[in-house]
Amino acid sequence: MNEISEKIGVIGAGAMGSGIAQVAAQQGHQVILSDTSQGALDVSRTKLKKVLARLVEKGKISPEKSDSISSNISYTLSMSDFKECAFVIEAIVERLDVKKVVFKELETIVSTETILATNTSSLSVASIAAACEHSERVIGVHFFNPAPLMPLVEIVPSVQTSKAVLQKSIELVSSWKKTTVLAKDTPGFIVNRVARPFYGEALRIYEEGIADFATIDWAMKEMGGFRMGPFELMDFIGNDINYAVTESVFTSFYFDPRYKPSFTQKRHSEAGWLGRKSGRGYYDYSEDAQPKLASQDKDLGQQILWRVLVMLINEAADALFWNIASAEDIDLAMTKGVNYPKGLLQWADDIGIDLCVEEMDRLYDLYHEDRYRCSPLLRRKKSEGSAFFS
Numbered sequence: 001m002n003e004i005s006e007k008i009g010v011i012g013a014g015a016m017g018s019g020i021a022q023v024a025a026q027q028g029h030q031v032i033l034s035d036t037s038q039g040a041l042d043v044s045r046t047k048l049k050k051v052l053a054r055l056v057e058k059g060k061i062s063p064e065k066s067d068s069i070s071s072n073i074s075y076t077l078s079m080s081d082f083k084e085c086a087f088v089i090e091a092i093v094e095r096l097d098v099k100k101v102v103f104k105e106l107e108t109i110v111s112t113e114t115i116l117a118t119n120t121s122s123l124s125v126a127s128i129a130a131a132c133e134h135s136e137r138v139i140g141v142h143f144f145n146p147a148p149l150m151p152l153v154e155i156v157p158s159v160q161t162s163k164a165v166l167q168k169s170i171e172l173v174s175s176w177k178k179t180t181v182l183a184k185d186t187p188g189f190i191v192n193r194v195a196r197p198f199y200g201e202a203l204r205i206y207e208e209g210i211a212d213f214a215t216i217d218w219a220m221k222e223m224g225g226f227r228m229g230p231f232e233l234m235d236f237i238g239n240d241i242n243y244a245v246t247e248s249v250f251t252s253f254y255f256d257p258r259y260k261p262s263f264t265q266k267r268h269s270e271a272g273w274l275g276r277k278s279g280r281g282y283y284d285y286s287e288d289a290q291p292k293l294a295s296q297d298k299d300l301g302q303q304i305l306w307r308v309l310v311m312l313i314n315e316a317a318d319a320l321f322w323n324i325a326s327a328e329d330i331d332l333a334m335t336k337g338v339n340y341p342k343g344l345l346q347w348a349d350d351i352g353i354d355l356c357v358e359e360m361d362r363l364y365d366l367y368h369e370d371r372y373r374c375s376p377l378l379r380r381k382k383s384e385g386s387a388f389f390s
């Protein structure tokens with residue numbers, strides 16, 4: 001890349017924009033971070049100071065490195081400062097109308113060579129790119145929260161994105177020591193699509209009265225090796241946020257019942273029981289709260305894990321069936337993006353694809369709901385006697 005490539009622009013100094021600015025600054029780039037709110041810029045600067053001080057304290061970076069990271073970032077209220085940036089990443093509010101206005105304006109400021117990336121989680125990259133005259137320079141670059149700590153970035157070219165822009169974006173983000181996976185511009189990309197059953201099937205198991213929150217979390221952690229149970233994780237993410245993502249994926253998939261949101265989560269959200277951030281979610285986070293005890297019935301635990309895991313595997317297989325990403329990238333995305341103990345397609349191979357198909361068919365026979373339809377790819381693999389890998 002040429003010399004202006006050293007300058008990176010980031011729009012939106014919230015949680016994601018600040019994190020992305022830090023990542024680029026740590027790699028030695030000059031970063032310009034913009035926001036329409038001076039307050040947001042001030043908070044971002046103060047937070048970065050604290051984060052860097054902690055890293056110095058822990059011996060992870062030297063005081064000199066901390067100073068250079070700080071001085072690499074400049075804060076501005078005006079996008080006109082992006083004139084010399086080779087790469088601009090937008091991380092503003094998740095609203096198509098607002099993003100479109102920003103992209104249209106951005107194009108009048110930057111050079112014709114500049115790549116324009118969006119960190120959107122749920123909007124179509126094609127619709128954002130359509131705001132630009134040169135839509136071939138627009139691409140999705142989806143970081144995970146917190147960006148400095150999470151290794152995965154989903155690279156999402158739209159139908160308009162040029163091959164050169166895709167290649168340069170992969171090169172740049174990889175040079176920031178991130179693991180990149182390539183995802184099709186479809187709702188939820190890889191992670192937010194494939195992970196849906198982790199929440200949705202757990203909620204359904206609860207709603208059917210099969211087990212309580214603590215028992216479901218216990219089963220997924222103790223027997224499945226997941227770092228957090230689904231209810232703990234939803235409380236951590238925030239029920240309002242997690243519910244909104246589910247609803248958006250459900251709507252975007254033309255109401256496919258596989259992604260149907262849950263009334264339990266909706267009511268928790270409406271009640272203000274958002275999780276850790278509000279002090280109460282599926283669990284009580286107050287100081288004198290009594291811990292919820294799991295039943296620890298091994299047969300029940302196995303049944304819960306098996307049902308959720310097979311639904312996840314089915315979702316991963318279906319993402320592969322629809323060419324959303326390669327098998328390798330689907331597994332990489334789930335292990336690096338949401339810390340799953342094993343890639344889901346590898347897990348299917350290890351368990352045996354025939355057993356996964358049997359469980360999907362058992363669930364379908366039980367409920368006669370489209371939600372439990374087995375992916376054609378899983379069924380094909382079973383009949384061929386083949387595996388996803390090897």
Ligand SMILES: NC(=O)c1ccc[n+]([C@@H]2O[C@H](COP(=O)([O-])OP(=O)(O)OC[C@H]3O[C@@H](n4cnc5c(N)ncnc54)[C@H](O)[C@@H]3O)[C@@H](O)[C@H]2O)c1
Nearest residue numbers: 012013014015016035036037040091092093094120121145
């Ligand atoms: N939070 C997450 O876990 C997460 C993860 C991946 C992707 N994302 C995506 O990243 C984007 C930002 O999310 P966030 O959580 O950082 O939001 P946030 O609310 O923390 O920050 C958004 C910032 O954008 C600013 N802003 C709003 N309109 C603007 C405009 N027109 N010009 C400049 N700045 C403007 C706001 O003042 C705010 O500081 C969204 O598209 C979101 O979907 C979020």
